[in-house]
Amino acid sequence: MKLVQSSLQQVVAVAGVAMLVALPNLANAQQRVVPAQSEIAFVSKQFGVPVGGKFKKFDAEVTFDPKKVEAAKVNFNVDLLSADIGNSETEAELKKPGWFNSQKMPQANFTSTAVKAIGGGKFEFSGKLSIKGISQNVVVPVTLTQSAGVTRAVGSFTLKRLDFKIGDGEWNDVSLVANEVVVNIKLALTGVPPL
Amino acid sequence: MSPRYDRVAILFHWLMAVMITASFAVGLYMVSLTMSPTRIKLYNWHKWAGVTILTLAAARLLWRLKHTPPPLPPTMPKWQTSAANVAHVMLYILFFAVPLTGWAYSSAAGFPIVWFGWIPLPDFVPKDRELAEFLKPWHWMAAYALAAVVALHILAVVKHLLMDDDNLMSRMLPNMTGDKK
Numbered sequence: 001m002k003l004v005q006s007s008l009q010q011v012v013a014v015a016g017v018a019m020l021v022a023l024p025n026l027a028n029a030q031q032r033v034v035p036a037q038s039e040i041a042f043v044s045k046q047f048g049v050p051v052g053g054k055f056k057k058f059d060a061e062v063t064f065d066p067k068k069v070e071a072a073k074v075n076f077n078v079d080l081l082s083a084d085i086g087n088s089e090t091e092a093e094l095k096k097p098g099w100f101n102s103q104k105m106p107q108a109n110f111t112s113t114a115v116k117a118i119g120g121g122k123f124e125f126s127g128k129l130s131i132k133g134i135s136q137n138v139v140v141p142v143t144l145t146q147s148a149g150v151t152r153a154v155g156s157f158t159l160k161r162l163d164f165k166i167g168d169g170e171w172n173d174v175s176l177v178a179n180e181v182v183v184n185i186k187l188a189l190t191g192v193p194p195l
Numbered sequence: 196m197s198p199r200y201d202r203v204a205i206l207f208h209w210l211m212a213v214m215i216t217a218s219f220a221v222g223l224y225m226v227s228l229t230m231s232p233t234r235i236k237l238y239n240w241h242k243w244a245g246v247t248i249l250t251l252a253a254a255r256l257l258w259r260l261k262h263t264p265p266p267l268p269p270t271m272p273k274w275q276t277s278a279a280n281v282a283h284v285m286l287y288i289l290f291f292a293v294p295l296t297g298w299a300y301s302s303a304a305g306f307p308i309v310w311f312g313w314i315p316l317p318d319f320v321p322k323d324r325e326l327a328e329f330l331k332p333w334h335w336m337a338a339y340a341l342a343a344v345v346a347l348h349i350l351a352v353v354k355h356l357l358m359d360d361d362n363l364m365s366r367m368l369p370n371m372t373g374d375k376k
Contacts, residue, residue, distance in 0.1 A: 047239045048312035051305060086305035086322050093230045176232050 030191065031062040034150070037188035040078055044161065045178040052182075053085035060187070064115075066123075066144065066195045072115040074125060078108040098168045105132055110140075121145060121195055125155070131164040140185070144195060151192035155185045198265035199366045207255040208367055211248060211290070218244040219342055242301060242308050245294040246316065252290035259287075268361050279351065282344055289341040296334035303327035 035058075043052030057079035064072045080102035085091050095102045112127035125140045142155035160179045161167050167177055200208070218241055225237040267276050301308055302318035304327040309315045320326060355363040 046235060046306075048309045049239070049306055050315075053305070086324050087327070088324075089230065090305075170232055173232060176235060 031064055031151075031189045032191055033060045033062065034188040034190060035059075037150070037152075037186075039184075039186045041184045041186075042181055043184070044181040047176060051085070051090070053083055055079065055082050056084050057082035062189060064189075065193045066117065067193065069115040069117045069123065072112065072125075074110065074112040074115075074127065076110040078110075079106055080108055080131070081106045098171060099166055101132055110138070113137075129159065131166065134164045136163050142185070144192075146192070146195055149190060151189040153185070153187040153189060156182060158182050199370070200264060201262055202370075203258055204255075204262060204264065205367055205369055207251060207258065209369070211251050211255065214244055214248050214251070215290075215341070215345070218248065219338060222338060238306075239312070242297065243311050245297050246308060246310050249291065249294035249298075252287070252294070255290070256287060265366055268359075268363065270359075270361065282347055282351070285344045286341070286348065289337060289344060293334065293337045293341050296330060296337050300327060300330040300334045303330055 038058075040055040040058050041052060042055075043050050045051070055078045059077055061073070061075040064074070080100045081095065083091060083094055083100070083102075085094065094100055097104070108129070108131045110127050110129050112125050114126045116124045116126070118124060121144045123142050123144065125142055127138065127140070128135045129138045130136075136159070138157055138159065140155045140157045142153050145152050145154075158180050161177075161181050162172060162174070162179050166181075171177055199205075221237055221241045221244070225234055225241060228234040228237070267279060271279075298308060298316070299320045302320050303323050305322045307315060307318050320330075352364050355361055
C-alpha cells in the first residue's frame with residue numbers, strides 16, 4: 001500500500017514538473033490580440049463616395065511563429081453587429097437580411113489554411129472567409145513589425161460583397177454600391193516570437 | 196422702362212432660382228423615403244446640386260460686387276427699399292449657409308461629397324456622429340429660412356406687379372426682344 005502511494009506521489013510529481021516545463025511552451029504557442037490597439041475597418045464606394053466603418057468587436061486565436069509559418073493558425077471572428085459606420089440609419093440598414101443579416105448570423109470568420117513567408121516581414125495568410133454562411137477563399141497579405149514586445153500586423157484585402165450576398169436584391173446594382181469592399185486590418189499582438 | 200440687370204446677373208438669377216427650387220423639393224422628398232437605392236441617388240443628386248449652387252453663389256457674389264444692380268424706383272418708400280436690401284443680403288448669406296451646412300452635415304455623417312461622382316471634395320469637419328446630429332437641424336433651418344426669404348421675394352414681385360404697376364420684374368427677365376439694354 002505504501003509502495004503504491006509512493007509511486008502515485010512520484011507520478012503526480014513527475015506530471016507536475018512536466019506541466020511546469022510544458023506551460024511556457026503553451027504560452028508561446030498562443031499569441032494574444034490587444035483589442036485596444038487593433039482595428040478592423042472596411043470601406044466601399046456608394047455612388048463613387050467612399051463609405052466605411054469599423055467593427056468594434058472581434059477576437060482571434062493566433063498561433064504564429066515567424067520562423068515556423070507552416071504551423072501557423074489564425075482563427076478570426078468578427079461580430080458583424082458591432083459595425084460602426086458613424087451613422088445610425090446606415091447601421092440599421094446593414095443589419096437587415098439583404099445586407100449582413102447580422103441579427104441571425106452575427107459572426108464573420110476567417111480560418112487560415114496556409115501561411116507563407118515572402119520575406120521582409122511580409123506574409124500571406126490564405127484561408128476561408130465566411131460571412132452569411134458563404135465561404136470564399138481569400139489571401140490576406142500582412143506586414144509585421146515588432147517593437148517593445150508588441151507585434152503589429154497590417155494587412156488589407158479586397159472582397160466582393162456579392163460573393164457573400166451582401167447587399168442582395170434591390171442593392172445588387174454595383175454602379176450604386178461598388179462590389180469591391182476593402183478590408184483594412186491592423187492588429188497588435190503580444191507573445192509573437194522574434195521575426 | 197427702368198434699367199435692367201445685366202445678362203450675366205439675369206443668367207445667375209434664373210439658374211439659381213431653378214436649382215434652388217429643385218434642390219429644396221428633392222430635399223423635402225428624399226428625407227421622407229425609407230432607405231433604398233432611389234433614396235441614395237436622390238441624396239447624391241441633392242448634394243451635387245448643392246455644391247453647384249455654392250459655386251454659383253460664389254461666382255455670383257463676385258459678379259455682384261463688381262456690377263452694381265440698377266437702382267430701385269424712386270417712387271418706393273424708404274422702408275421698402277431698406278427691406279429689399281436686407282432681404283437680398285439674407286438671400287446671399289443663405290446661398291452659402293444652406294449648402295455649407297449640408298456639406299458639413301454630410302461629412303460629419305460619414306458621407307464625403309464626390310461632386311458628380313467625379314470630384315472628391317474635402318471634409319472640413321470630421322466624421323463625428325454627435326456633430327452630425329448637431330448640424331442636421333442647422334441645414335434644415337437654413338433651407339427653410341431660404342425658402343421663407345424666397346417666398347417674401349416672390350410676394351414682393353407680385354406686389355410690384357399688381358399694386359405698384361412699376362414693371363420692376365422686367366429688370367430681371369431675359370430680354371426676349373433681342374434689343375440691347
